[in-house]
Amino acid sequence: xxxxxxxxxxxxxxxxxxxxxxxxxxxxxxxxxxxxxxxxxxxxxxxxxxxxxxxxxxxxxxxxxxxxxxxxxxxxxxxxxxxxxxxxxxxxxxxxxxxxxxxxxxxxxxxxxxxxxxxxxxxxxxxxxxxxxxxxxxxxxxxxxxxxxxxxxxxxxxxxxxxxxxxxxxxxxxxxxxxxxxxxxxxxxxxxxxxxxxxxxxxxxxxxxxxxxxxxxxxxxxxxxxxxxxxxxxxxxxxxxxxxxxxxxxxxxxxxxxxxxxxxxxxxxxxxxxxxxxxxxxxxxxxxxxxxxxxxxxxxxxxxxxxxxxxxxxxxxxxxxxxxxxxxxxxxxxxxxxxxxxxxxxxxxxxxxxxxxxxxxxxxxxxxxxxxxxxxxxxxxxxxxxxxxxxxxxxxxxxxxxxxxxxxxxxxxxxxxxxxxxxxxxxxxxxxxxxxxxxxxxxxxxxxxxxxxxxxxxxxxxxxxxxxxxxxxxx
Amino acid sequence: xxxxxxxxxxxxxxxxxxxxxxxxxxxxxxxxxxxxxxxxxxxxxxxxxxxxxxxxxxxxxxxxxxxxxxxxxxxxxxxxxxxxxxxxxxxxxxxxxxxxxxxxxxxxxxxxxxxxxxxxxxxxxxxxxxxxxxxxxxxxxxxxxxxxxxxxxxxxxxxxxxxxxxxxxxxxxxxxxxxxxxxxxxxxxxxxxxxxxxxxxxxxxxxxxxxxxxxxxxxxxxxxxxxxxxxxxxxxxxxxxxxxxxxxxxxxxxxxxxxxxxxxxxxxxxxxxxxxxxxxxxxxxxxxxxxxxxxxxxxxxxxxxxxxxxxxxxxxxxxxxxxxxxxxxxxxxxxxxxxxxxxxxxxxxxxxxxxxxxxxxxxxxxxxxxxxxxxxxxxxxxxxxxxxxxxxxxxxxxxxxxxxxxxxxxxxxxxxxxxxxxxxxxxxxxxxxxxxxxxxxxxxxxxxxxxxxxxxxxxxxxxxxxxxxxxxxxx
Numbered sequence: 001x002x003x004x005x006x007x008x009x010x011x012x013x014x015x016x017x018x019x020x021x022x023x024x025x026x027x028x029x030x031x032x033x034x035x036x037x038x039x040x041x042x043x044x045x046x047x048x049x050x051x052x053x054x055x056x057x058x059x060x061x062x063x064x065x066x067x068x069x070x071x072x073x074x075x076x077x078x079x080x081x082x083x084x085x086x087x088x089x090x091x092x093x094x095x096x097x098x099x100x101x102x103x104x105x106x107x108x109x110x111x112x113x114x115x116x117x118x119x120x121x122x123x124x125x126x127x128x129x130x131x132x133x134x135x136x137x138x139x140x141x142x143x144x145x146x147x148x149x150x151x152x153x154x155x156x157x158x159x160x161x162x163x164x165x166x167x168x169x170x171x172x173x174x175x176x177x178x179x180x181x182x183x184x185x186x187x188x189x190x191x192x193x194x195x196x197x198x199x200x201x202x203x204x205x206x207x208x209x210x211x212x213x214x215x216x217x218x219x220x221x222x223x224x225x226x227x228x229x230x231x232x233x234x235x236x237x238x239x240x241x242x243x244x245x246x247x248x249x250x251x252x253x254x255x256x257x258x259x260x261x262x263x264x265x266x267x268x269x270x271x272x273x274x275x276x277x278x279x280x281x282x283x284x285x286x287x288x289x290x291x292x293x294x295x296x297x298x299x300x301x302x303x304x305x306x307x308x309x310x311x312x313x314x315x316x317x318x319x320x321x322x323x324x325x326x327x328x329x330x331x332x333x334x335x336x337x338x339x340x341x342x343x344x345x346x347x348x349x350x351x352x353x354x355x356x357x358x359x360x361x362x363x364x365x366x367x368x369x370x371x372x373x374x375x376x377x378x379x380x381x382x383x384x385x386x387x388x389x390x391x392x393x394x395x396x397x398x399x400x401x402x403x404x405x406x407x408x409x410x411x412x413x414x415x416x417x418x419x420x421x422x423x424x425x426x427x428x429x430x431x432x433x434x435x436x437x438x439x440x441x442x443x444x445x446x447x448x449x450x451x452x453x454x455x456x457x458x459x460x461x462x463x464x465x466x467x468x469x470x471x472x473x474x475x
Numbered sequence: 476x477x478x479x480x481x482x483x484x485x486x487x488x489x490x491x492x493x494x495x496x497x498x499x500x501x502x503x504x505x506x507x508x509x510x511x512x513x514x515x516x517x518x519x520x521x522x523x524x525x526x527x528x529x530x531x532x533x534x535x536x537x538x539x540x541x542x543x544x545x546x547x548x549x550x551x552x553x554x555x556x557x558x559x560x561x562x563x564x565x566x567x568x569x570x571x572x573x574x575x576x577x578x579x580x581x582x583x584x585x586x587x588x589x590x591x592x593x594x595x596x597x598x599x600x601x602x603x604x605x606x607x608x609x610x611x612x613x614x615x616x617x618x619x620x621x622x623x624x625x626x627x628x629x630x631x632x633x634x635x636x637x638x639x640x641x642x643x644x645x646x647x648x649x650x651x652x653x654x655x656x657x658x659x660x661x662x663x664x665x666x667x668x669x670x671x672x673x674x675x676x677x678x679x680x681x682x683x684x685x686x687x688x689x690x691x692x693x694x695x696x697x698x699x700x701x702x703x704x705x706x707x708x709x710x711x712x713x714x715x716x717x718x719x720x721x722x723x724x725x726x727x728x729x730x731x732x733x734x735x736x737x738x739x740x741x742x743x744x745x746x747x748x749x750x751x752x753x754x755x756x757x758x759x760x761x762x763x764x765x766x767x768x769x770x771x772x773x774x775x776x777x778x779x780x781x782x783x784x785x786x787x788x789x790x791x792x793x794x795x796x797x798x799x800x801x802x803x804x805x806x807x808x809x810x811x812x813x814x815x816x817x818x819x820x821x822x823x824x825x826x827x828x829x830x831x832x833x834x835x836x837x838x839x840x841x842x843x844x845x846x847x848x849x850x851x852x853x854x855x856x857x858x859x860x861x862x863x864x865x866x867x868x869x870x871x872x873x874x875x876x877x878x879x880x881x882x883x884x885x886x887x888x889x890x891x892x893x894x895x896x897x898x899x900x901x902x903x904x905x906x907x908x909x910x911x912x913x914x915x916x917x918x919x920x921x922x923x924x925x926x927x928x929x930x931x932x933x934x935x936x937x938x939x940x941x942x943x944x945x946x947x948x949x950x
Contacts, residue, residue, distance in 0.1 A: 003928060003929060005564055005565075005566075005839060005843070005928075006501075006505065006551075006562075006564070006565055006928060006929060007565075008498045008499070008501040008502040008505065008565070009498065009502075010565075010566075011494075011497070011498050011501060011565040011566060011568075011569075012494060012495065012498035014566055014569060015494030015497070015498065015569055016491055016494055018494075018569045018572060018573065019486075019487060019490030019491055019493075019494055019572075020487065022486070022490070022572065022573065022576050023483045023484065023486050023487035023490065024483070025576075026481075026483040026486060026576065027483040030481065030483065037585060037588075038588075039585075040588065042584050042588070042591065042592070042813070042814035045584075045588045045589065045591065045592035045814075046592045046595060046596065046814075048592065049589060049592040049593050049596055049833065050596055051596035051597065051599045051600040053600060053836040053837065053840070053841050054840055054841070055840050055841050055842040056840040056842060057836065057837060057838050057839045057840025057841075057842075057843065058838070058840065059834075059837035059838050060838075061566060061569075061834060061838045064834050064837060064838070065569075065570075065573055065834075068573060068577070068589055068830065068834075069573070069577070071588065071589050072577045072579045072587070072588065072589050072590075073577070073579050073585065073586055073587060073588060074577075075577070075578050075579070076481075076576070076577075082586075083582075083583075083586055085578060085580055085586065085824065086578060087481075087578070088575060088576065088578050089480055089481070090480075090481055090482075090483070090485075090486040090576060091480075091485075091486060091489055091536060092575055093486075093572045093573075093575035093576035094486075094489060094490055094493045094536075094540075094572060094575075095540075095575070096571040096572055096574070096575030097493065097494075097497065097568045097569060097571055097572035097575070098493065098497065098540055098543060098544070098568075099571070099779075100563060100567055100568035100569075100570070100571030100572070100779045101497050101500075101501065101551065101563065101565060101568035101779075102543070102544070102547045102548070102549075102550070102551075103550050103560060103561060103562070103563050103773075103779040103780055104547045104548050104550070105560055105780045105781075108558075109517050109520075110512060110514075110548065110903065110909075111548055111557075111558055111560065112547070112548060113512075113513075113515065113517070113520045113546065113547065113548060114520065114524060114543050114546050114547050115547075116517065116520065117517070117520035117521045117523065117524040118524050120521060121521065121524055121525055121526035122526065124526045125526040125528055143618040143619075143622075143781075143822060143825075143826075144618075144822045144823060144824055144825070145823065145824075146821060146822050146823045147618075147622075147821060147822060150669075150821070154669065157671075165671060165673065166668050166673070166674060167668070167673055167674045167675055168673045168675060169649055169651075169667075169671055169672045169673025169675070169676050170645060170649050170671045170673075171649075172647030172648060172649060173647060174644055174645050174646075174647060174649070176644075185823075186823075187823055190797065190821075192644075193641050193642075193797075194625075194629060194669065194670070194821070195669070195670070195671055196632075196640060196644055196645045196670055196671040197644045198640065198641070198642055198643045198644025198645075199641060199642045200642055200643060200644070201644050298578075298824075304574075304575045304576075304578040304826075305578055305580045305824050305825070305826050306580075306618075306822075306824065306825070306826055322665065322668075338517070339517035339520075339521075346621060346622060346625070346665075346669070346821075347618060347619045347621050347622060347781075348619060348620065348621045348660075348661075348662055349560065349619055349620075349773075349780050349781065350618075350619070350780070350781070351618075351779075351780050351781055351826075355543065358524065359534075359536060359539050359540075359543075361528040361532065362528065362532060362534035362539060363532050363533070363534050363535075363536045363539070364480060364532045365528070365529055365530050365531040365532025365533065366528050366529070366530050366532075367530040367531060368480070368532065428585065434585075453478060453480075453481060454478060454481060
């Protein structure tokens, strides 16, 4: 074995150079001294990173790191206003280095004693912020919101079927469905598909003019399901929706679920983090009545991907779901084993998912995160005002969070939908900003998520100016 | 916003100090100058890392990092011979820092152009090492082997049902089952449970004296399933099994599956990596006939958790599985979208999973990894000889890879099973080594995975000596 590869001094030397490369890169990104995304076609990227591995290797790692830095998408650039992915707190990258070297996964306790303890503490803290009784609540971290929603819906399935579906499998007739709004993230549908319910058995509930689920429509759907003998495994509320960040009326949904004994899950991947801010928390009123809540720390809590919390109001459900024994056993045994987390997740080994957020909360404090949330929401409100103030611009809806969807005035004679698509692609390719688009009310909208703490009003004004220039007749 | 938290110079300063802390830690671990695991009870760990977050924070990040380093499990210690988790190549921790700062997830191409390209190249390379036609094969990386097996079995389900189960859900009667050996990793059973087949519908096929699935027993089980009208979604071969690393006779299993048109999945989480070594590759003969293969880079390829490859012999299955449209569409559209990987995984956003292995292969070369595999297998063979040479010691089976299971001679008058359990707990708690235990033939065995490249024969001799001393009457 060429043990040189494990030499601590080689690691130290390359480590210092890598830290410098990253610090320089961060400064350049913040100075807006590079395109947000150095665009190229997928095939070109593939040609730049081919599987041309040789027996002896020999590439210079620092050179490769520089290339990776140059050719990646720069979420640390303040003009990154695209997808719901955080520009992570830089020092979390150092924590990623720590967890990379330690490789303390979280499965059985002894493989990650610190990771296991931190995970439980984070879940306890989030439970109390959600408004759950921290003595009764509990849960797990998982690799992303899709896995989180699937985990919660597995618990819902286990709790909602009058037989042990985990051990027996489904009994016929398979008359199961899930209800969610027409604005729900696609992972809810995908979860139903994984579970074998079928995509068509996700009942899509209409939304109001602000893209929030209509409780009256949910009630009708529930009535109809009852009439047709369909069992509703869960109602999924969005907080907020993917396209616009709309927060469903959680209290009204909880009323309906409670009255009928139906599992109420809140997909708070994005805005569930509002629970951390006393000012923003009221928008989530009713979330404390959910059976399960998903919150992504890698969206609004400034963490790198992935760190998703799945929090159950009654921790028992978390044990029961993945129990390899029949569920009646869990009170006797599994309760005592909070520390063997693989009993409660899709994953066996997980990464040390808890390190970043735990340490960041200790170092920065909770007010720092609350302030970040409030600032992005305030910036979104300002941006919405600025859009409405410009003639010919359209705002899809007043933002409830930090996602703003709008249409810029099209060039004369150009179809407005085609215009939004064209200018979005143009801007992404020139790298001046990164924004995305979405479909709402059968029309195409530009969509921005204000998630990088260094994004300023001036950046957003520059974005509007650029869009306006693109809509002007060419002279 | 307190933008100071994003200051590049603060990052640089703390980064250098963190690199030094890690380099020092690595050197101390390699020098065996610390317990492998600084044992304490779970409740004590929880008390050490409570959710005592304050509004203002103020903890010193470097102090917390030092504490995390001191209190974690030291897989970089050469006397770590426990679970199947790698002691990662140290410089991959630097790559984790890079990907942490960039936060380029892999979902849609534009969010991670380099990560997407590297992922495809890694899959292509693994495809050719497996023996698939790289033109036809393809797949994805995912967060761990459990997610990998679930992904493969989802593809098997989609391919094996004569209707669109993804969209429609299961049709009654739900007479579906999966077959795997009695040594299969529990994630296969868990996958069946997630899919709603029920744990009892995983048919457990008996193994031979070397813990390999018996093809004659599989054939009988297949016959019986046919007689009883049960549809076999997949046969899962292990390469190798969790307890002993046994590799099922893949060619014989492939024959049976081929003759009956059944999906053949190989869980190569551990030993699938043998494909990288020309010397070890023959042990996997037949793997190239599988429909799908899972390989964990974070087990035998020296990567930190998690990086699992799910490779399909026919890439079409990878597109088809998660298609949000009906499956007949995939040839027309999805083929062209190899670069939007969220269409093909459980996850939406993934981490930059490809970076570590891609860069490591470029820097170290493929021979380096082959050599690591061969060295650990050779060390295991030496260890097995050494165990057999000691009077009163028992070897469970000649190792086929780098997992060795054995029993040390019990103290006079002590039940041999109880002895293995007692000394295992004692050694783990004193931190002199880390090893685990397992059940085989209704008896308790000590179990070691030789996975840290710095583990020597002297370390293993010291382990045997320590165990022997514990079995001696106290004087």
